[in-house]
Every structure is written in structure tokens, then in C-alpha cells.
Amino acid sequence: MTNSHLTLILRTLSKKEVRDLRKWLHSPAHNQREDVVELFEYLVKGQHLYEDKFLEKERVFSRIFKKERFDDAKLRQTMHFLLKTLEEFLIYQEQQSDEVRARMALASVFRKRKLDRAFQKAIRSVEGLQEQATYRNEQFLRNEYLLQLEKYSFYDGKKRTTEMNLQQVSNALDLTFIADKLRQACAMTTHQKVYKTEYKIHLLDEIISHVEAEGLLDYPAIAIYYYGFKAITSPPGIGEPYFLQLRNDIRKYKGLFPKHELRDIYLMSINYCVAQINRGQDTMRSELFDLYKNGIDSQILIENNTLSHFTFRNIVNLGTALRQFEWVEDFIEKNQRFLPLRYKETFVQYSKAKLHFTKREYNQAMQLLAQFDFDDILMNLYGKAMLIIMYYEQEETTALDSLLESMRTYIRRKDIIASYKALYSNLITYTRKLVRINPYDRAEIANLRKEITSANPLPEKDWFLEQLAKL
Template structure:
């Protein structure tokens, strides 16, 4: 039935109607994620006709588009880091992503991470200070602290980032584990192997004490396991390097795959 509706819409030129087109492309982008044309059409509709929709409605459409781009990012399609950032920037400038005077802490952190990854350092720092008061007070201090530390990490200012991350045990479990993952990467790159070994053990114990479930549990467990192997692999043994490289490629979930592969490849 739904396919018949879509054919009717396509044949009768209803895609010229913004209210129909935007939901048509949103649905198609969600269902056919590998067909990037649907997302591009959705983005065009948002830019050209977004102002025609009530604030709450266009906000939901923005979040759907952002979820699509984050999914593509997680699948390793790097151009979607920029696509995600531009959606956040536009949505924030137009106050679309602010609801009842509040900005979700997840939206705040994702905007920071995307901006910093793209080296949009000035925008990111300005965003942190200008938008922090839109967050709920109970999350504000931790999220702002993490965001500033993350910004310094992306700028390769490891001394400041390590100092900031080491100062705080975040209340939020995932925030804490994400901070520890960044510390782990910095310790490895700075050859602080004793600190790294201690951190890996503390992460393992932390996960035993706290309720980390599903995808997140598997993700951080894999990071700990692979990083331990990375530390102990013989960099001069080609077979060991190749075996670890293969294991990293085959391990899922593993969002830090790109970084881990880079460390192995640099050994050779």
C-alpha cells in the first residue's frame, strides 16, 4: 500500500509540494540509507522550505536528518562529518534545535565533537560558551568540562586535555568512558605506557562496577582488549602486526577502528 502511495505521489508531481516532498525524502533516506540522493534532496527541502513548517515539526525533521548523517559517519563515510556539522550549525543558528528554552546535552556534545573534528576550533569554542546556559543545570558543569577537554584533544593540546580529563570523574557513565577512551589514546601516543596500563585496568574495573549494557559494553570491552594487544605486540614482528590488523578489521563494534589501525600501520 505504501509503495502505491509513493508511486501516486511521484506520478502526480506532488513532490513539488514542500510538505509532501520533505516527508517523502525523509522516509526514503531512512529506508534506503545507501542511496545518498534521498538525503541530499531532503537537505535541499530543509534549506529551501524549512521556514514553512512549525518550529516543533521542523525540529523533528532536522533530528531525523542528523540521525541519518550520524549513521553514515558511523559507517565510515567521512564526508558526513561535515554534513552533520552543517545541520547542527544551521539548526542552532535558527534556534530550531532548542526546545522550550533547552538544548539537549547530547546535541551539545555532538556539535562540539563534530566541530572539533573538522578543525572548526573558533566556532566550537564560541559555541561552548554561548550555548552552555541552554543546557539543563544538572548536566551543565560536566558536559562543558568534557567539551573543553575534547576541544583541546582535537587541537592536539594533549597536556591541557589530559589535565582536564584527569580532574573529574563524570557522573554520566558513557561520558566517563568516552573521556577515558580519549585519555587512553593520548597516553599511547605520548608513550605513557605505565599510565596506559593502569587506565586500562581501571576501565575494566569501572565497567564491572557500573551497569554498562548492550552495544556500549561490547564497544568499550573491545577497545580495552585491542588496546592491550596493541601495547604488547612486537612492532618488529610482521606476522603479529598483520594478525592484530586483521583482528581490528573484524572486531565489532569498534568505533575507534580507524585510530587503532593507524597505530598498527605506523609500526611497519
């Protein structure tokens, strides 16, 4: 039962959801089987959901059907009924989570039963809830469309003299479609840039023109994704004004989006900044760092009490590059608890190594790097990049030459995203040139400085220029 659908779902429930589900199971309207209640109580007790020994079928069966001989089919039947009831509970929860949609469903019931007064009362309640809604995202616009559509359905079939709300229905549908289309366009564009795939995104030119012509940027659900789309699709150097407006709108409308959607908005903005930095636009580093700091402080980037190990690493890399040492050290200590357990030790050790390395505490950094062989390709490349610099500065020529050759082989053999392959191939190339340069040939040094300055992408560019200045 360790990886059964039932067990996996139960593990995601909060303490409150467990309490609510218990009440649900004890209601005859939802469940009339005592064995289902027994199985539920057994599974949610202590660590039963998380330790394999407690999930052995024979053990579970003996707790539910005391003194009976093990019957796999009987246990599976009980599991089936518990799963079915659990799914019904989750559906109900999801429906009730949107009060506007739930009350609108009641209005629809009254309309279909031709209870006009009850319908009018319910629909006024919906309108009040809609006006007071916290969020102003696409779901808010969609609820407005459904509200207008429900009112139209009520009016339709009445006396033809009744004023119809067809224009409101059409306007609400347009806003819903535009907001949703722009959001999907942002997601698709970001995905195809990262994974080098191609999507056909129809009607975007028409939508962009309509948004601009009709002045629809006062709607947060449209403005955020309009500026996001314009930023990530504009040519280099053209998209920054759109990004800056996006940044301002995020600050302005932050409270108008649910956390899960706000997280996607932050990630879209973060991906834009990363792309610009990879093109050599270093001014975006501070923008990116502010996004990360704000995302961590507000826990927007922490989902289900978990912080992505990739995000953790990227924050450490950026913070140390900006020499925010105290903040980075504090970040590592406070936020390592959010790392997935399987990555925690490795990523914390790497982060501390990065911190020591940037502070030029090379002995401590080397000791930490020597303790781990990173499974992650990029972690390996990051670690090797640090070693390259430390070997060069400590004049460990033989070790450096061996590392550069092994790193070139590693890049050639591994399936690495093209942008990272170019980044670290350039690191190897220019390190070899730096090692082999004649320190007394000023023209050769000047040429290499010019070459490094224009090289893109190239990590640790400032370090290369610093070493040339020492020659």
C-alpha cells in the same frame, strides 16, 4: 506548592502571557473571585515561583487572606479556581494561535445558525488566510481539508442542483492522511532503530507507491517525510541519494515549517547521518556538521531557550574530530548559557577537555578530566577513550592496562545501547592488540592494520592507523 500543577504551568509563561492572563483574570466573564487575582499576583511577583520559601502554604495563605487563620482547604480551593481559569486561558490561546482554524469555527457557527451570507463572508476570509499561510506543513493540508469539509457541509442540504465539492474534500483528505502518515512513519522508524523496539506501520508500501505514481512530491509536507522515510529505511549505501534530496528540500522549504516541526526534521536528518557514520561512512561527518551548525545558527536546535546537553556534547565531539577548533571554542563560549543548569559545569569542562585533547594539549585535558566523575554513561566512555589515547602516547603502560580492564568491567555491568557497547568493546580490543604487538614483525603489523581498517564500528580508527605507521 513547589511542585503543584499550578506552579509548574505558571513557570512556563512568558512575560507577555503573564500580562495577557492578568487581563483575562480581571474580566468578569472569566473570573469573579478577588482571591484568585490575589494569588496570581503573589505567585508571579519577583522570584516567588522559583524559591521554595515563597511557596510555603502558610506564607502564601497569609499574603492572600490577611489576618485569617491558616485554612488549607480554603487555599486549595483558590488554587483550584486559578488553575481552572489558567487552563481556559491556555485553551483560548491555543485556539487563537491558528487563525485559519479560529475563523473556520466562526464560519461553522454561522452555518449552523443558517446565516448564509455571514457564512459566505467568513469562508472567503478563511480561503484568503489559507492562501497567505506561511507554513505548508501537515497542518496546512489539514486546514484545507477542514475548509473543504465545511464548504461541503454548507452545500449539503441545499438544492440538489448545487455543485458539490466532494472531489476536493476527498483529495484534501488524501493529502492530509499521506503527509501525516509519512511523518508518523519517520518518527516510529527512527524510534525503533534507536530503542530496538518494533512497530507495525501499515499501508506504507501503498502510500509510497501512490506518492510516486501521482507526483505528490511538490507538496513540502509530503516531500520532506517521503525522502526522510526512504533515507532511513533504505539498505546501507542506497539511502544517501534520498538523504541528499532531503537535505536540499530542507534548505528549500525551511521557511514553510514551524520551528518545533523543523527541529524534528533536523533531528531525523541528524540521526540518519549518525547511523551512517557508525557504519563507517565518514563522508557523512561534514553533512552532519553542517546540520548542527545551521541548527545552532538558526536556533532551531535550541528549544525554550535550552540546548540539550547531549546535542551540545555531540557538536563538540564532531567539531573537534573535523578539527574545527576555532568554531568549537566559539560554540562552547557562546552556547553554554543554553545548557540546563544541572549539566552546565560538567559538560563545559568535558567540552574544553575534548578540545585540548584533540589539539594534543594532554596536560590540560587530563587536568580537566580528573576534576569530574561523569554520571552519564556515554560521557564516562568518551572520557575514558581520551585517557586511553593519552596513556598510550605517554607510555603510561600500567595506568593504561588498569584503565582498559576497568572499562571492560564498566561496559559489561552497565545498561548500554548495543551500538555503543560494540564501539567501545572494539576500542578496548584493538588497544590491547596495539600494546602487545611485536614492533619488529612487519607481517603482524600488516595484519593488524588490515583488521583495524575493516573493523566497524571503531572510534579513533585514524589514530590506530597512525600509531601502526609509527612502529
